[in-house]
Amino acid sequence: MALIGVYFAAAYEKPDILIDNAGKTIALRAYDNNLSLSRLNGSRIVRERWQQRFAASELSRWKYESFTPDEAAGRELSCDSLSCIYRPEYAQHLLISLVRNELALTEDCQNADVIISLVPVEIRCPAMLVLDRWDFYNNGGYAIWLPETDQEDIKYQSVKQSRGNFPWVN
Numbered sequence: 001m002a003l004i005g006v007y008f009a010a011a012y013e014k015p016d017i018l019i020d021n022a023g024k025t026i027a028l029r030a031y032d033n034n035l036s037l038s039r040l041n042g043s044r045i046v047r048e049r050w051q052q053r054f055a056a057s058e059l060s061r062w063k064y065e066s067f068t069p070d071e072a073a074g075r076e077l078s079c080d081s082l083s084c085i086y087r088p089e090y091a092q093h094l095l096i097s098l099v100r101n102e103l104a105l106t107e108d109c110q111n112a113d114v115i116i117s118l119v120p121v122e123i124r125c126p127a128m129l130v131l132d133r134w135d136f137y138n139n140g141g142y143a144i145w146l147p148e149t150d151q152e153d154i155k156y157q158s159v160k161q162s163r164g165n166f167p168w169v170n
Helices: 002-011 044-054 100-110 133-139 160-162
Strands: 017-019 024-028 035-037 060-062 078-081 081-084 096-099 114-117 129-131 143-147 155-158
Touching: 024 155, 035 044, 044 060, 044 081, 044 133, 081 100, 096 100, 133 143
Parallel strands: 035 060, 096 114, 114 129
Antiparallel strands: 017 024, 017 143, 024 035, 078 081, 081 096, 143 155
């Protein structure tokens, strides 16, 4: 039995993106398992749990510098006042938009493969995956695993999916 536990622990793939139950804090995982968070003033319990689960030595906050093409060159994450654009080094084929303001949705929905929106998405959005404020409200937090090639699918799971659909969970 212990061998089975060791196998599953070693085979577990850590998510690349985490969103808390309130849909207010987003964490991005780096190759060294350190986490970069959209904010550090959210739930202390959530931050500590994420740091413990990832064995992360540190948690840092995103740098919200103004976005210009020159400033964005060579960076995985570039932010302006409306949203952040994330292109992971290990998944260059994906463009992920982390939306903070609904004014960013029109442009980001047309360009991004994944939309993670802290506000409701009330427009048609052709991205491969769209998660918005209502998804977090109805399903809790999310974990997202990004594919390393464009031949694979994006995997994601909500807290509600992991707990099951029982009357005492809803």
